[in-house]
Amino acid sequence: MPLTTASVPLPSPPPSPTLPRERTKYSSGGWGDTLFKNLTLIFALSILGIALAIAWELYKNSALPRHAFGWSFLTRQIWDPVAEDFGALPFIFGTLVSSALALLMAIPLGVGVAIFLAELAPRKVSSACAFLIELLAAIPSVVYGLIGIFVLVPFMRVYVQPFLMKTLGFLPLFHGPAYGVGMLTAAVILAIMIVPFITTISREIFLSVPIALKEAAMALGATHWEVVRLAVLPYSRSGIAGSVFLALGRALGETMAVTMVIGNRPEIMASLLAPGYTMAAVLANEFTEATSDLYVQTLIEIGLVLFVITIAVNAIGRLILYKMNPHAESH
Amino acid sequence: MQTTYRRRQWMNNTAFALTGLCALITLGILFFVLGYVTYHGFSSLSWDFFTKLPKPVGETGGGMANAIVGTFKLIGLASLVGLPLGVLGGIYLAEYGKGNTAGFLVRYSADVINGVPSIVMGIFAYTVVVLPMKHFSALAGGVALGIMLIPIAVRSTEEFLKLVPMAIREAALALGLPQWKVIVRVVIPTSMKGLLTGVLLDLSRVSGETAPLLFTAFGNRYWSAGWMNPISSLPVMIFTYAVSPYEDWHRQAWAAALVLLMIVLATNVGARVLMRNQVKVVA
Numbered sequence: 336m337p338l339t340t341a342s343v344p345l346p347s348p349p350p351s352p353t354l355p356r357e358r359t360k361y362s363s364g365g366w367g368d369t370l371f372k373n374l375t376l377i378f379a380l381s382i383l384g385i386a387l388a389i390a391w392e393l394y395k396n397s398a399l400p401r402h403a404f405g406w407s408f409l410t411r412q413i414w415d416p417v418a419e420d421f422g423a424l425p426f427i428f429g430t431l432v433s434s435a436l437a438l439l440m441a442i443p444l445g446v447g448v449a450i451f452l453a454e455l456a457p458r459k460v461s462s463a464c465a466f467l468i469e470l471l472a473a474i475p476s477v478v479y480g481l482i483g484i485f486v487l488v489p490f491m492r493v494y495v496q497p498f499l500m501k502t503l504g505f506l507p508l509f510h511g512p513a514y515g516v517g518m519l520t521a522a523v524i525l526a527i528m529i530v531p532f533i534t535t536i537s538r539e540i541f542l543s544v545p546i547a548l549k550e551a552a553m554a555l556g557a558t559h560w561e562v563v564r565l566a567v568l569p570y571s572r573s574g575i576a577g578s579v580f581l582a583l584g585r586a587l588g589e590t591m592a593v594t595m596v597i598g599n600r601p602e603i604m605a606s607l608l609a610p611g612y613t614m615a616a617v618l619a620n621e622f623t624e625a626t627s628d629l630y631v632q633t634l635i636e637i638g639l640v641l642f643v644i645t646i647a648v649n650a651i652g653r654l655i656l657y658k659m660n661p662h663a664e665s666h
Numbered sequence: 667m668q669t670t671y672r673r674r675q676w677m678n679n680t681a682f683a684l685t686g687l688c689a690l691i692t693l694g695i696l697f698f699v700l701g702y703v704t705y706h707g708f709s710s711l712s713w714d715f716f717t718k719l720p721k722p723v724g725e726t727g728g729g730m731a732n733a734i735v736g737t738f739k740l741i742g743l744a745s746l747v748g749l750p751l752g753v754l755g756g757i758y759l760a761e762y763g764k765g766n767t768a769g770f771l772v773r774y775s776a777d778v779i780n781g782v783p784s785i786v787m788g789i790f791a792y793t794v795v796v797l798p799m800k801h802f803s804a805l806a807g808g809v810a811l812g813i814m815l816i817p818i819a820v821r822s823t824e825e826f827l828k829l830v831p832m833a834i835r836e837a838a839l840a841l842g843l844p845q846w847k848v849i850v851r852v853v854i855p856t857s858m859k860g861l862l863t864g865v866l867l868d869l870s871r872v873s874g875e876t877a878p879l880l881f882t883a884f885g886n887r888y889w890s891a892g893w894m895n896p897i898s899s900l901p902v903m904i905f906t907y908a909v910s911p912y913e914d915w916h917r918q919a920w921a922a923a924l925v926l927l928m929i930v931l932a933t934n935v936g937a938r939v940l941m942r943n944q945v946k947v948v949a
Contacts, residue, residue: 365844367844367846367847368844368845368846370846371845371846371849371850372758372762372846374754375754375755375757375758375761375762376758376762376768378750378751378754378755378758379754379755379758379759379763379768379769379772380768380772381751381755382751382752382755382772382775382776382779382816382820383771383772383775385751385775385779385813385816386775386776386778386779387775388790388794389779389782389786389787389790392789392790392793392794393786393789393790393793395793396793396797443688444688444691444692445688445692447684447685447687447688447689448685448688448689448692450685451682451685451686451688451689452689454682454685455682455685455686456689464689464693466938467693467696468692468693468696469938470696470931470934470935471692471695471696471699473870473871473874473930473931473934474699474874474927474930474931475873475874475875475876475901475926475927475930476874476875476876476877477874477876477901477904477905477908477923477926478699478703478874478904478923478926478927479699480904480905480908481703481904481908481919481920481923482699482702482703484908484909485908485916486702527695530692534692558674558675558677558678559678559682560677560678560681560682561674561678563681564681584781587783588781588782588783588784588785588786589783590783590784590785590876590877591876591877591901591905595905595908595909615783615785615877618785618786618788618789618877619785619877619880622788622789622792622880622881623880623881623884634789635789635793638785638786638789641783641785641786642782642783642786645781645782645783645786646778646781646782648781649777649778649780649781650781653777
């Protein structure tokens with residue numbers, strides 16, 4: 336802290352009888368400072384310690400399956416708790432596909448809302464809407480799951496899935512009976528849950544686009560939409576990308592809502608209407624039922640894989656946002 | 667010339683109409699979720715829900731009194747675990763941690779913890795608390811939720827302390843106060859409202875978490891004594907009841923969802939109203 340050191344060196348005071356007392360007083364303040372600083376430092380460093388401990392515990396407690404299956408754990412499709420033969424591919428596949436589908440829906444929707452809020456809506460309406468959209472992120476994931484089970488699943492089974500099978504049924508992506516639950520349903524719920532992340536960050540970035548850029552486009556005769564397309568969007572591209580990665584990090588680790596609507600079948604199916612399974616969902620469903628050490632540790636290894644993937648995705652997102660504006664505080 | 671202009675005008679109107687539609691859809695979903703939960707929750711809510719224990723499987727009626735108390739116990743425990751770490755860590759970052767290695771590492775690990783999926787946090791609490799104790803406990807659930815509190819507490823504390831103008835610190839230092847007293851007696855009281863806001867937002871976020879509790883606090887159909895026994899919580903009850911085959915349990919899941927939503931949204935909105943006033947004062 337530069338505050339405590341004076342920038343101009345003071346002339347040393349002439350020795351006087353009062354000096355020793357002054358010095359004790361000062362050094363007692365210094366003692367308190369050292370104590371307080373180190374106390375907060377210890378608490379701060381234990382945060383670092385916890386982050387390391389999470390990684391270490393996941394690694395340490397997944398030793399059995401790492402020795403039993405090696406790297407092929409990540410590429411095998413078998414999931415047989417009775418014979419204790421495990422492979423994580425269906426879960427990795429399900430996690431990646433459901434999150435990717437969710438992004439396909441959430442990016443246009445989220446960026447669209449952000450454009451509306453930043454460009455069209457009056458300032459007051461815009462901040463009120465932003466407030467409401469942040470509420471969407473505050474709703475607990477298990478409540479989304481409840482809505483998913485009792486509203487979205489029947490809706491998908493009766494309307495959306497038969498419609499998709501009728502119109503796009505010639506594609507293997509839309510084959511099969513309409514269960515209601517499945518990859519697509521999970522992706523819809525996930526999309527709703529991650530839209531607020533994309534919208535909130537994108538809106539702030541749109542609002543920070545220099546007015547001169549927009550005025551330049553307007554002066555050339557651009558319509559308002561052309562201003563958005565030619566000046567606002569290119570300027571904010573990397574910021575949007577950053578928000579998308581953060582949203583993806585959230586989607587990959589999302590547990591409850593997905594578990595309740597994805598159907599929980601550990602197989603890789605071509606159809607998006609078929610049930611699937613994700614890494615987070617298998618942990619939620621099977622962890623308390625796992626009886627043998629190998630089974631539990633296999634689930635912990637799935638947790639480790641999920642941990643590594645989400646950390647990497649989040650790091651990329653933060654790096655993009657940080658590079659764009661090193662002074663902005665990240666969320 | 668005329669047609670190009672028309673086309674561009676048309677494009678302009680269509681594109682903005684579409685963005686408006688996006689906003690309508692998103693807000694529509696929010697109001698639908700809130701309205702649907704309120705409607706179904708209210709019609710299932712009864713006095714019994716707040717005062718009675720769950721009935722055995724197969725019997726109708728009963729309530730979730732133990733889960734409501736359990737949720738608050740878990741949040742209290744999580745605050746004890748997470749908030750001291752988060753707030754003191756945040757104080758370090760704001761006051762001593764600018765541009766040094768320790769500051770960078772701590773900020774980075776807070777980000778990492780923030781990105782850890784909640785279910786993985788559950789595994790961590792399972793390995794460090796449940797495995798050594800050999801049984802599920804409220805303590806394990808509190809540890810899982812408490813660690814989830816840390817990143818936001820660190821961030822919000824740091825940001826709100828940074829909002830305190832340098833001149834105020836300099837004035838206090840010039841009066842001869844040692845730096846730690848300046849922080850404890852001047853900087854923290856000045857930003858108290860902001861710190862409270864951050865903490866409330868943080869608590870509202872974790873109080874709806876289900877995944878970290880599934881195999882730490884586990885669940886309990888009776889009252890849970892002390893901190894070392896499995897304990898029931900609203901989010902886990904909602905999950906258990908929602909995936910069950912019983913009509914009456916579904917009804918109770920909606921009631922629980924309404925109560926949980928009230929707790930979470932009241933804290934969240936309250937905190938943000940507080941923050942709005944705070945920002946006005948600072949600006």
